[in-house]
Amino acid sequence: MLRRISIKAIQAFEAAARLGSFALAADELAVTPSAISHQVRLLEDQLGALLFHRVHRSVILTDTGREYAAEVIAAFGRIDAATQLVASSSGSATLTVHSTPSIATQWLMRRLQLYGELHPEIDLRLQSSVEQIDLGQGIVDIDIRYNPGPPPAGAVVKMFPEDVIVPLCSPRLADGPKAIRRVEDLAAHALIHSEVNILGWRDWGRRNRRARLDLDRGLRFDRSFMAIRAAVDGLGVTLDSMLLAEDELRQGTLVIVLPETAMKVRGHGFFSLRSKGDGRKVADFRDWLFDALLSTRGWWEDFLAARQ
Structure with missing residues (x-):
């Protein structure tokens, strides 16, 4: 059974793979090139796989090393993004909303100025993808989903009007x-x-x-x-x-x-954590959003009636 891999060794490998050099990785991590070499060798021993070809004073990723580097670099990138997100919102009134691309592009973005005028104290962060967000991670406050199904444990959903x-x-x-x-x-x-x-x-x-x-x-x-x-x-x-x-x-x-x-x-649903549902930021955004949706529905009912 593979024992726990050293995080320090993975960090050294990630930097060396991304920068293509033990020396550059050493500069970034404020250690010596020999320390990088030692950590990479330790990782290779733990994995039982060769990750770099050592050619004179340069290093080249092996096929296995390239595949492993792609996953490790992506994972470190996600950690950096999450860290920056938490750091940037620390001590500020930030509300993070995730939405499917079409509702974000076609409707929500065009109304954010109105929300900002009503709530200038809130810094709103809008993210968009088709991925289902795990609200329990605490990175996103609100998730707007299409054809959503029942809410996961700990979450509540309010469906958009028809x-x-x-x-x-x-x-x-x-x-x-x-x-x-x-x-x-x-x-x-x-x-x-x-x-x-x-x-x-x-x-x-x-x-x-x-x-x-x-x-x-x-x-x-x-x-x-x-x-x-x-x-x-x-x-x-x-x-x-x-x-x-x-x-x-x-x-x-x-x-x-x-x-x-x-x-x-009924296509879209507004998801939030039950524990955050009564919080001011989430409640204010929810009230603003559904008021805007009801206004839109009133407009299209008049629009359709005039054409039938």
Whole structure:
């Protein structure tokens, strides 16, 4: 059984691998090159694998060394990022929000100035990815997830209000030579698919069978913001969220076609730790966010009513 690896030896290896030199690693870690060499040799002995070729006064990673270095360097990078995050937030009112990319890009970022004006004492940090965040690590305060499922142990979730899913396209497609007035007209246009959405063209087609859509064709994206951008560019008709496309609809770069075929879904959830849920920072952001969502919902209800 492999005994515990020396952290000092791994640190010496990481620096030497990243810098490509025992001497440079020694300068960075404020030790002698022989100390680096000793620690790397110790690590090789513990692993039972050669990590560097020693060629005269230079060192070259072996194939095994390169594979190990890639993982170790990445791990040290994550440790550095976490350390900087904690250090930068120490003693300040920092709120860290993680969100899926589309809601962050299409809706949340465009409203952060309003939040900042209401809460100038808060330094907000926004992170975005499709990864599921472990709130228990204490690095992130709030996680906004799509199609989230039940909350993990220790967390609570508040679902966003119902979202409205509608066919969207550029005005020049909607009113062009192949104008879209009936569901049958959609067959003359390319479809843009948002592949991760809860509701897609296949669901829409089941409800509107007269459309006779070719669901095997069309552009496909794994993020709504890309599908919305493609629709703005006139590449076809996308089926997506009025929440995410609000600004494009307000600006007129997208229009809703066939508004009577709109579908509703609860897509996003607001996750926080139960222990933090009543804290001022989290509670204030939650209240601001849901007030903004309700305002958006009121706008799109009026918007749809005017077009039906």
